[in-house]
Amino acid sequence: MALNKMWLAIADAIAQHTHRPVNPQRVTPVSGGDINQNYVLQAEGQAYFVKINHQHHQLFAAEAQALEQIQATQTIRVPAVIAQGIVQQAAYLVLEALPLSAQTRHSCYALGQQLAQLHRAPVQQLPDGLYGWQRANFIGHSLQDNRPRCAWAEFWRENRLKPQLAMAYANGFVGALQPYEKDLLTRSDTLLADHCPAPSLVHGDLWSGNAACLADSTPVIFDPASYYGDREVDLAMTELFGGFSPEFYRGYADSWPLQEGYEKRKSLYNLYHMLNHLNLFGGGYRASCITLIQQVLA
Numbered sequence: 001m002a003l004n005k006m007w008l009a010i011a012d013a014i015a016q017h018t019h020r021p022v023n024p025q026r027v028t029p030v031s032g033g034d035i036n037q038n039y040v041l042q043a044e045g046q047a048y049f050v051k052i053n054h055q056h057h058q059l060f061a062a063e064a065q066a067l068e069q070i071q072a073t074q075t076i077r078v079p080a081v082i083a084q085g086i087v088q089q090a091a092y093l094v095l096e097a098l099p100l101s102a103q104t105r106h107s108c109y110a111l112g113q114q115l116a117q118l119h120r121a122p123v124q125q126l127p128d129g130l131y132g133w134q135r136a137n138f139i140g141h142s143l144q145d146n147r148p149r150c151a152w153a154e155f156w157r158e159n160r161l162k163p164q165l166a167m168a169y170a171n172g173f174v175g176a177l178q179p180y181e182k183d184l185l186t187r188s189d190t191l192l193a194d195h196c197p198a199p200s201l202v203h204g205d206l207w208s209g210n211a212a213c214l215a216d217s218t219p220v221i222f223d224p225a226s227y228y229g230d231r232e233v234d235l236a237m238t239e240l241f242g243g244f245s246p247e248f249y250r251g252y253a254d255s256w257p258l259q260e261g262y263e264k265r266k267s268l269y270n271l272y273h274m275l276n277h278l279n280l281f282g283g284g285y286r287a288s289c290i291t292l293i294q295q296v297l298a
Contacts, residue, residue, distance in 0.1 A: 003027065007041065009087040014041075014048060014094055017083040022046075032209070035059075035141050040097055047097040048082060052090050055141065060084045060093035062137035066226035067095075069201065073121035076114040077220045098220060100212040105247050107213035112251025114219055119200035119231035120256065126228055131155040131199050133227035139205060139273075140280045142167065146227045153192035155229065156268070157185055164275035168289075171279055176286050180293050187297055191268055195261065199228035205273075206234045208243025232258060236266035237273055267295040 003011075003024055011024040023044045030038040030049075036059075037052040053059055064081045071078050079095035086092070103111070125134045132148035132155065145163055149155040161184070168177050203210070204225035211221050235258065238244040252258075271292040278285040 006088045006090065010041070010050060010083075010092055010094065011043065013083045013085055013087075013092075014043075017094075041094075049079065049095045049097040051093045051095070053092075053141075054090050056138060057086050057091045059138045059141065060091045062135060063224065064093060065135070066137065066204075066224040067222075069124060069226065070118065070203075070221070070224060072124065073118055073201065075117040075121055076111075077214070077218055078224075079220070079222055095222075099215060100220060101215055103211065103213050103219070103245070104217050105245065107217040107219050108245045108247040109251035110217065111211060111213075111219035111221075112248040112253070113255045115203075115206075115221075115234065116231075116252050116255035119202070119234070121201055123199055123201070123228060126199070129199065131227075131229050132159070137204075137225055137227070139225045139276050142276050142279060144204075144225055144227070152195060152197060152230060153189050156192060156272075157188050160272045161185065161188060161275075164272060164279060167279045168275055173278065173283075173286060176290065177293075180290075180297070183297055184293055188268055191261075191265055191296070195230070195259075195265065197230040197232070197259075200231040201226060202229050202231060202234045204229075204233070206237050207241050208238070211244075230265075230269075231256075232262050232265055233269045233272075235262070236269040239266060240270045240273060267292050271296060 007024060007027055011022045015022040025042045028040045030040055032038065039050045041048045041050050051060065061084060064084045067078045067081050070076065079098055082094040082096060084093045126132065126148055130148040130150060131152055133146035136146055137144050145159045147159060165177060165181060203221055204227055205223060210223045213219050274285055274289050274292050278289050
């Protein structure tokens, strides 16, 4: 790919942040992104992973902040943030280019252990006992409301379920979902009424495509949608689409066993992500949303 003015500007931004010259040579597209365009920028002796988004200019600022906050816990590896900004009406995020591999049994167990350590890390940026985050961020390209709240049940109802239901109605799914809303929100409050988890820094979008490892089996996670919430939301999402081995769950349980009632709460937590898929990708996810709602109400 030719190095146009946008890429030269990004190279200049990298040089400013790294305090060393960057001589860009070529840009190679990387497949696999539904929301962003991904590339590897090759420079003399160095490669950079670059994400581009032409629609949501605040998305990468929030993602960079989450990566830096996870990195600050010193619990689990994430790509280092090198630069982020806006050039020619496009937002960009430059990360270190890590040589990622498929997970091994050893890395899966270590990932479970280190995720538990992340969840145990001291709260930063928010007063103790609050759920939320210091800013709104994005789940896919849906805005994620992180306004802090004292009660977890209230946070899940007001910041997670209601916004997704409102988007679904705006997207034409009123008839499919609205008949369930009253009972669903009541059931959500009931399930979470006596559940007062310590706020944990969660990845927030932990499906198998957002986890890998290095050649030495060091686990790596990326593409976070972080906030402080119930640690169970991360574990629940790993079960939503599969792809995590028994070693992963063993590693987590050996470090920090889950609380009683998780099996009932996980469908409620995963409904948020399924509703978001409905809003992002359309009616193919309607039946899955109804199935999860029925599981919650059962």
